[in-house]
Amino acid sequence: MSATNNSDEHVNKLQHQISVMRKEIKNLRQLLDSGVRSHRKQMTSLQSALTQVGQDGVPQSQPMAQTQRCASNLLEKGTIQTVPIGYISSCFSVKTGTPRQPTICGPSRATLQIQQSVFNNPGHSLVGLENYSHVWVVFLFHKNGHLSYKAKVMPPRLNGQKVGVFSTRSPHRPNALGLTLAKLDRVAGDTLHLSEVDMIAGTPVLDIKPYIPDYDSPQHRPNMHTNTDCRLQPEGTECAESVCSEDPSPSTEDAQLPMLVVGMDGGHSQSAEPRLLTWTDTSKVPILSSDDTSSSSAPKVLGKGLSTVLAELNAFLSQGDDHLSGWSSAKKFPASDGHKAKPLKQEEDVARPCYGEEAYSTIAGWIREPPVTSLEVRFTPHAERDLGEFLGPSSADSLGCNQPRFQFLRCPKEAASAIRGILAADPRSVYRRSRCKDRLFFFTLDTADITCWFGPGFAEVLQVRPVAV
Numbered sequence: 001m002s003a004t005n006n007s008d009e010h011v012n013k014l015q016h017q018i019s020v021m022r023k024e025i026k027n028l029r030q031l032l033d034s035g036v037r038s039h040r041k042q043m044t045s046l047q048s049a050l051t052q053v054g055q056d057g058v059p060q061s062q063p064m065a066q067t068q069r070c071a072s073n074l075l076e077k078g079t080i081q082t083v084p085i086g087y088i089s090s091c092f093s094v095k096t097g098t099p100r101q102p103t104i105c106g107p108s109r110a111t112l113q114i115q116q117s118v119f120n121n122p123g124h125s126l127v128g129l130e131n132y133s134h135v136w137v138v139f140l141f142h143k144n145g146h147l148s149y150k151a152k153v154m155p156p157r158l159n160g161q162k163v164g165v166f167s168t169r170s171p172h173r174p175n176a177l178g179l180t181l182a183k184l185d186r187v188a189g190d191t192l193h194l195s196e197v198d199m200i201a202g203t204p205v206l207d208i209k210p211y212i213p214d215y216d217s218p219q220h221r222p223n224m225h226t227n228t229d230c231r232l233q234p235e236g237t238e239c240a241e242s243v244c245s246e247d248p249s250p251s252t253e254d255a256q257l258p259m260l261v262v263g264m265d266g267g268h269s270q271s272a273e274p275r276l277l278t279w280t281d282t283s284k285v286p287i288l289s290s291d292d293t294s295s296s297s298a299p300k301v302l303g304k305g306l307s308t309v310l311a312e313l314n315a316f317l318s319q320g321d322d323h324l325s326g327w328s329s330a331k332k333f334p335a336s337d338g339h340k341a342k343p344l345k346q347e348e349d350v351a352r353p354c355y356g357e358e359a360y361s362t363i364a365g366w367i368r369e370p371p372v373t374s375l376e377v378r379f380t381p382h383a384e385r386d387l388g389e390f391l392g393p394s395s396a397d398s399l400g401c402n403q404p405r406f407q408f409l410r411c412p413k414e415a416a417s418a419i420r421g422i423l424a425a426d427p428r429s430v431y432r433r434s435r436c437k438d439r440l441f442f443f444t445l446d447t448a449d450i451t452c453w454f455g456p457g458f459a460e461v462l463q464v465r466p467v468a469v
């Protein structure tokens with residue numbers, strides 16, 4: 001009897017506990033709901049507040065993380081609030097008479113001071129830029145007068161003929177964005193000293209990027225694994241065997257580009273990076289010695305030792321102007337000054353040729369000699385087979401089966417080439433590279449999901465699967 005009473009009591013206690021817990025859960029749910037509601041409200045007001053910035057100039061005092069979340073939402077929709085990083089002071093005050101392109105008038109000079117409202121220490125944002133001779137300036141045509149634009153325009157030099165606005169550099173375009181490649185004469189603290197500009201005073205500048213011929217000039221681009229000939233491999237059929245093997249020979253394009261690359265021991269007092277000197281017009285570049293410069297292999301030239309290269313360069317230059325015929329701008333080139341190792345300080349006038357004498361562009365040494373080495377890329381036989389299954393976008397379905405099909409890439413061989421390029425450059429973040437070395441790495445290329453892993457000095461593709469639809 002007493003045992004039954006005890007178990008009844010126990011059941012009652014349990015039931016009571018359950019009902020208390022239910023109440024607590026209900027309360028928690030209510031709290032959560034109201035929290036979510038207020039969070040949503042906050043988000044909406046943040047978004048509308050953000051859209052106001054720039055229109056009324058009121059700075060937002062919202063928490064950073066929330067603001068960034070909202071800003072990224074806006075970015076994804078293509079809505080951005082631009083904040084000029086500075087305003088041009090230039091020798092041109094009105095549009096009339098301002099050069100139509102920077103190449104028209106080299107001595108056209110300007111300065112750009114980075115605004116303190118953008119960075120607490122504006123000068124910090126320019127550290128390293130002194131290694132470059134040219135910068136892209138992205139700016140607003142703020143004096144367009146009206147914001148109208150037409151699909152077809154009449155470029156002055158076409159004398160009345162019309163062409164599509166996007167085939168021109170007309171200021172009257174949607175978004176009124178201008179792009180000028182300016183010469184960077186000097187960086188002094190928070191200020192850039194420029195020449196070869198075509199912007200009027202007061203022009204709001206949105207961004208500055210270093211000019212890097214390897215990225216920005218097709219004739220200077222290194223071999224990008226793009227010379228795949230899909231015709232050698234019937235699309236999606238017999239590719240599997242050799243689809244992933246590396247091209248044995250360098251591209252002919254590579255061989256034809258005798259770009260002179262000279263390592264300069266800039267004796268840089270602030271950074272250990274060497275500067276590279278590259279001739280911008282490779283077609284006019286005299287070749288120093290067939291062994292060293294005809295192959296356009298920058299690391300090879302640099303690998304020789306800077307002093308040897310400088311000695312060779314000086315020897316070449318001291319041979320006189322005869323060797324420079326057909327290269328008129330170089331005749332005035334200040335051979336010794338321009339090539340001597342010279343400390344580059346931010347606040348110092350850099351020994352660069354004056355307008356009309358420059359025949360080169362310079363870039364930071366780490367662009368071509370980065371501390372991150374490129375990786376060897378391998379495919380497992382399994383991954384090769386996977387990739388060989390894919391068809392090109394226009395190939396006829398073989399045997400009517402449901403083979404995976406690329407949308408953009410022309411054939412598995414081209415895909416293998418793209419994968420090689422991506423992995424050789426080690427796409428991992430610094431964090432992943434150091435902290436999660438052993439993790440599998442996934443990425444998507446066209447319609448293929450790629451799985452790989454990284455070992456010391458190599459990346460190996462393990463699997464290539466069609467993207468799940």
Ligand SMILES: C[S@@+](CC[C@H](N)C(=O)[O-])C[C@H]1O[C@@H](n2cnc3c(N)ncnc32)[C@H](O)[C@@H]1O
Nearest residue numbers: 095098099100141142143169178179199200203
């Ligand atoms: C043809 S645009 C080319 C600008 C730039 N190099 C580009 O390709 O985007 C150059 C002309 O724009 C005009 N211009 C320069 N700064 C401007 C500004 N802030 N607002 C409106 N027009 C400007 C000048 O008349 C100049 O001759």
